[in-house]
Amino acid sequence: xxxxxxxxxxxxxxxxxxxxxxxxxxxxxxxxxxxxxxxxxxxxxxxxxxxxxxxxxxxxxxxxxxxxxxxxxxxxxxxxxxxxxxxxxxxxxxxxxxxxxxxxxxxxxxxxxxxxxxxxxxxxxxxxxxxxxxxxxxxxxxxxxx
Amino acid sequence: xxxxxxxxxxxxxxxxxxxxxxxxxxxxxxxxxxxxxxxxxxxxxxxxxxxxxxxxxxxxxxxxxxxxxxxxxxxxxxxxxxxxxxxxxxxxxxxxxxxxxxxxxxxxxxxxxxxxxxxxxxxxxxxxxxxxxxxxxxxxxxxxxxxxxxxxxxxxxxxxxxxxxxxxxxxxxxxxxxxxxxxxxxxxxxxxxxxxxxxxxxxxxxxxxxxxxxxxxxxxxxxxxxxxxxxxxxxxxxxxxxxxxxxxxxxxxxxxxxxxxxxxxxxxxxxxxxxxxxxxxxxxxxxxxxxxxxxxxxxxxxxxxxxxxxxxxxxxxxxxxxxxxxxxxxxxxxxxxxxxxxxxxxxxxxxxxxxxxxxxxxxxxxxxxxxxxxxxxxxxxxxxxxxxxxxxxxxxxxxxxxxxxxxxxxxxxxxxxxxxxxxxxxxxxxxxxxxxxxxxxxxxxxxxxxxxxxxxxxxxxxxxxxxxxxxxxxxxxxxxxxxxxxxxxxxxxxxxxxxxxxxxxxxxxxxxxxxxxxxxxxxxxxxxxxxxxxxxxxxxxxxxxxxxxxxxxxxxxxxxxxxxxxxxxxxxxxxxxxxxxxxxxxxxxxxxxxxxxxxxxxxxxxxxxxxxxxxxxxxxxxxxxxxxxxxxxxxxxxxxxxxxxxxxxxxxxxxxxxxxxxxxxxxxxxxxxxxxxxxxxxxxxxxxxxxxxxxxxxxxxxxxxxxxxxxxxxxxxxxxxxxxxxxxxxxxxxxxxxxxxxxxxxxxxxxxxxxxxxxxxxxxxxxxxxxxxxxxxxxxxxxxxx
Numbered sequence: 001x002x003x004x005x006x007x008x009x010x011x012x013x014x015x016x017x018x019x020x021x022x023x024x025x026x027x028x029x030x031x032x033x034x035x036x037x038x039x040x041x042x043x044x045x046x047x048x049x050x051x052x053x054x055x056x057x058x059x060x061x062x063x064x065x066x067x068x069x070x071x072x073x074x075x076x077x078x079x080x081x082x083x084x085x086x087x088x089x090x091x092x093x094x095x096x097x098x099x100x101x102x103x104x105x106x107x108x109x110x111x112x113x114x115x116x117x118x119x120x121x122x123x124x125x126x127x128x129x130x131x132x133x134x135x136x137x138x139x140x141x142x143x144x145x146x
Numbered sequence: 147x148x149x150x151x152x153x154x155x156x157x158x159x160x161x162x163x164x165x166x167x168x169x170x171x172x173x174x175x176x177x178x179x180x181x182x183x184x185x186x187x188x189x190x191x192x193x194x195x196x197x198x199x200x201x202x203x204x205x206x207x208x209x210x211x212x213x214x215x216x217x218x219x220x221x222x223x224x225x226x227x228x229x230x231x232x233x234x235x236x237x238x239x240x241x242x243x244x245x246x247x248x249x250x251x252x253x254x255x256x257x258x259x260x261x262x263x264x265x266x267x268x269x270x271x272x273x274x275x276x277x278x279x280x281x282x283x284x285x286x287x288x289x290x291x292x293x294x295x296x297x298x299x300x301x302x303x304x305x306x307x308x309x310x311x312x313x314x315x316x317x318x319x320x321x322x323x324x325x326x327x328x329x330x331x332x333x334x335x336x337x338x339x340x341x342x343x344x345x346x347x348x349x350x351x352x353x354x355x356x357x358x359x360x361x362x363x364x365x366x367x368x369x370x371x372x373x374x375x376x377x378x379x380x381x382x383x384x385x386x387x388x389x390x391x392x393x394x395x396x397x398x399x400x401x402x403x404x405x406x407x408x409x410x411x412x413x414x415x416x417x418x419x420x421x422x423x424x425x426x427x428x429x430x431x432x433x434x435x436x437x438x439x440x441x442x443x444x445x446x447x448x449x450x451x452x453x454x455x456x457x458x459x460x461x462x463x464x465x466x467x468x469x470x471x472x473x474x475x476x477x478x479x480x481x482x483x484x485x486x487x488x489x490x491x492x493x494x495x496x497x498x499x500x501x502x503x504x505x506x507x508x509x510x511x512x513x514x515x516x517x518x519x520x521x522x523x524x525x526x527x528x529x530x531x532x533x534x535x536x537x538x539x540x541x542x543x544x545x546x547x548x549x550x551x552x553x554x555x556x557x558x559x560x561x562x563x564x565x566x567x568x569x570x571x572x573x574x575x576x577x578x579x580x581x582x583x584x585x586x587x588x589x590x591x592x593x594x595x596x597x598x599x600x601x602x603x604x605x606x607x608x609x610x611x612x613x614x615x616x617x618x619x620x621x622x623x624x625x626x627x628x629x630x631x632x633x634x635x636x637x638x639x640x641x642x643x644x645x646x647x648x649x650x651x652x653x654x655x656x657x658x659x660x661x662x663x664x665x666x667x668x669x670x671x672x673x674x675x676x677x678x679x680x681x682x683x684x685x686x687x688x689x690x691x692x693x694x695x696x697x698x699x700x701x702x703x704x705x706x707x708x709x710x711x712x713x714x715x716x717x718x719x720x721x722x723x724x725x726x727x728x729x730x731x732x733x734x735x736x737x738x739x740x741x742x743x744x745x746x747x748x749x750x751x752x753x754x755x756x757x758x759x760x761x762x763x764x765x766x767x768x769x770x771x772x773x774x775x776x777x778x779x780x781x782x783x784x785x786x787x788x789x790x791x792x793x794x795x796x797x798x799x800x801x802x803x804x805x806x807x808x809x810x811x812x813x814x815x816x817x818x819x820x821x822x823x824x825x826x827x828x829x830x831x832x833x834x835x836x837x838x839x840x841x842x843x844x845x846x847x848x849x850x851x852x853x854x855x856x857x858x859x860x861x862x863x864x865x866x867x868x869x870x871x872x873x874x875x876x877x878x879x880x881x882x883x884x885x886x887x888x889x890x891x892x893x894x895x896x897x898x899x900x901x902x903x904x905x906x907x908x909x910x911x912x913x914x915x916x917x918x919x920x921x922x923x924x925x926x927x928x929x930x931x932x
Contacts, residue, residue: 112845114255120849122845
């Protein structure tokens with residue numbers, strides 16, 4: 001599954017970059033996030049409760065940031081396991097572009113799902129992911145602007 | 147005799163089935179009951195490096211967690227296949243090893259890796275989630291064409307190129323020569339879509355180990371409990387045969403998927419011994435999609451040649467058959483001897499050739515499913531002839547008629563010898579019922595409403611009651627395909643039939659009783675049928691391949707012959723008459739032309755009291771017989787489907803479906819019609835709705851009824867049925883099988899009708915609205931391009 005999007009965030013690139021690397025801000029913005037810990041500058045672990053179609057589960061995931069080019073781009077690679085609900089793994093390339101006082105964020109992501117997520121929820125994964133991404137960036141914009 | 151052969155007796159078993167009183171495997175509850183849940187491979191191909199069960203074991207109520215290597219260590223055998231196929235170069239087939247639970251490699255999503263045994267089903271399932279698998283994901287081959295490409299990921303190390311066998315039937319050179327000189331050649335790529343069987347009752351097993359007796363009992367959802375016992379003891383080393391009782395109680399449908407002995411039953415038996423508990427496992431629906439053997443999944447390239455008059459000169463198919471990750475029990479014979487042998491259809495073809503390559507993929511095993519190979523053959527033959535007729539500008543019914551076999555027995559170019567048939571009359575009857583003459587007017591009327599109306603045929607023949615044992619043995623079968631029966635006349639005159647067939651929806655309790663009622667002249671209510679328990683019935687091969695009528699009932703007839711002979715001797719002795727003068731009339735054994743008679747209870751009592759039997763006669767009145775058929779029987783039929791397509795949406799409505807079948811003599815028309823209704827509906831499901839989809843990584847995307855579309859009442863019309871019986875000369879009742887014919891014959895009728903409506907032959911199953919709409923758009927754009 002491939003997903004991409006663009007968001008305009010009312011803050012400068014440096015602020016957006018800092019927020020993207022701030023576990024507290026991320027934890028606040030990720031829908032359903034129950035826990036997010038930064039294990040190092042580039043590694044985080046998270047627990048997220050999600051409902052995708054008929055599948056509801058608590059996913060434990062590990063995320064790594066790669067190809068860091070601060071404050072303009074990085075890649076996120078990660079995977080999450082939700083027990084019998086299945087697993088998801090994938091990555092996203094994120095780029096930030098200055099546009100006056102604002103920042104344009106572009107991302108392209110790909111993900112693979114398995115287990116019940118694939119068996120029961122595959123038709124809903126993309127639309128749910130897009131919805132979650134919108135929610136995240138909506139929260140994120142508010143957090144950064146505030 | 148109102149209850150006898152041919153009577154519309156209501157099904158005796160329906161009282162308990164439709165009032166919810168059936169007793170299924172999951173209804174079995176015994177002392178000491180524990181429950182199993184399986185931990186399954188989450189990806190299509192993986193090396194399992196470790197199984198961490200510590201968190202699961204720490205859960206309250208968990209009794210044990212066991213894995214494949216432990217099972218192997220205990221000497222539990224690998225899962226076998228029941229039929230060896232030899233490749234065309236003479237080499238034996240190559241199959242991957244199938245451990246009941248994974249020892250090193252998981253090869254499909256759902257492959258059993260570990261079993262959790264716990265006090266309740268809920269605890270077992272929750273604990274299974276806590277079992278952590280340490281695995282390394284490996285490249286996987288999913289689609290059958292991809293898996294056969296150079297460089298495809300290997301499913302098993304010992305099966306190079308994933309090629310299990312490369313088999314052929316018929317005369318390749320003769321077909322090549324015939325095609326060379328052909329006036330017209332039709333070529334098509336034909337995909338037979340992958341299906342999940344979906345019996346209403348999911349698989350279930352209850353294993354009971356009795357330590358004191360060193361004895362095992364297995365309740366299981368099986369179509370053939372005796373074969374299960376034989377294989378479990380002889381190959382899986384679970385227990386010796388005399389220490390293992392297998393009971394298949396009421397079973398809610400099988401369609402082939404319950405022939406096989408799966409990892410779960412083997413594991414439950416072994417886990418029962420390991421834990422000292424009775425172990426029950428019942429599949430949930432998603433588990434059924436993931437682990438029940440699938441059906442079909444062929445990709446075929448077909449070429450059919452005709453002379454200037456429209457007579458077939460040669461037919462050739464090249465098929466890739468997806469076998470899945472492991473070779474299931476009858477997986478090898480389904481695409482070969484049950485498919486290649488039917489490539490002549492009901493046509494007099496002078497040259498036929500079929501090549502089948504069986505391919506391993508990282509998907510659940512594929513095996514026989516209602517029709518088993520014959521639907522695949524029929525779909526190829528019937529789509530080809532209909533398409534050829536359109537290409538040659540001929541009427542598809544007339545092209546069929548030009549090629550129909552008219553003389554029987556008929557020896558095909560692909561092994562089989564057809565027993566009897568009357569294909570012209572069957573098609574006449576179907577055309578009358580379907581009002582083919584009025585089709586043009588209906589099509590015009592539909593066009594006035596903006597709808598596309600189409601009509602499609604399928605004239606099929608199939609082979610039921612696979613046999614005889616010596617012949618199947620010479621072709622590689624590991625078993626014989628006879629059937630057994632015992633008929634017991636009780637001292638009170640009631641009768642019990644013990645049969646090695648198994649009823650999981652077929653209505654044997656009714657039809658088998660009718661055969662006895664007809665012969666002995668007693669009401670069907672005085673006859674009971676015992677089946678499905680290896681401790682009660684001597685032996686038997688079970689029910690599949692539409693064999694219970696032609697094979698199972700023939701065994702009953704043989705046993706009845708012996709009962710009748712002995713009863714006549716007793717009556718002659720008691721009534722002081724000559725044995726030759728004794729006849730059976732109206733439920734009595736009489737001296738012909740006199741009023742001297744004995745009722746069956748008098749005969750039974752005389753036999754069991756034994757005070758006054760003929761000199762030297764053994765007491766009792768119970769006879770057994772084993773019946774090995776002379777040949778298959780060959781049901782045939784003409785199906786006509788009429789559809790209306792909405793060109794704006796692709797939505798297709800089946801407006802009429804006609805089926806005229808030749809099942810030989812019919813024991814109970816209700817039951818036969820029910821079989822046709824069910825079979826045709828399953829065929830419509832294949833043609834228009836059903837498809838198992840794996841994504842490129844081997845994750846199944848259709849593992850529930852949200853994504854796998856089963857036919858429902860509003861997807862099918864009210865069927866118009868009739869029969870044109872040509873009794874089989876090869877069995878005593880003149881019957882042919884009827885259980886699979888509907889599913890075998892109907893898919894091409896549906897697709898031929900839709901392609902007639904939309905004016906393009908470029909359509910594969912399932913013909914969903916999207917597929918039909920897309921075919922219409924493609925046809926429009928290719929016409930525009932021309």
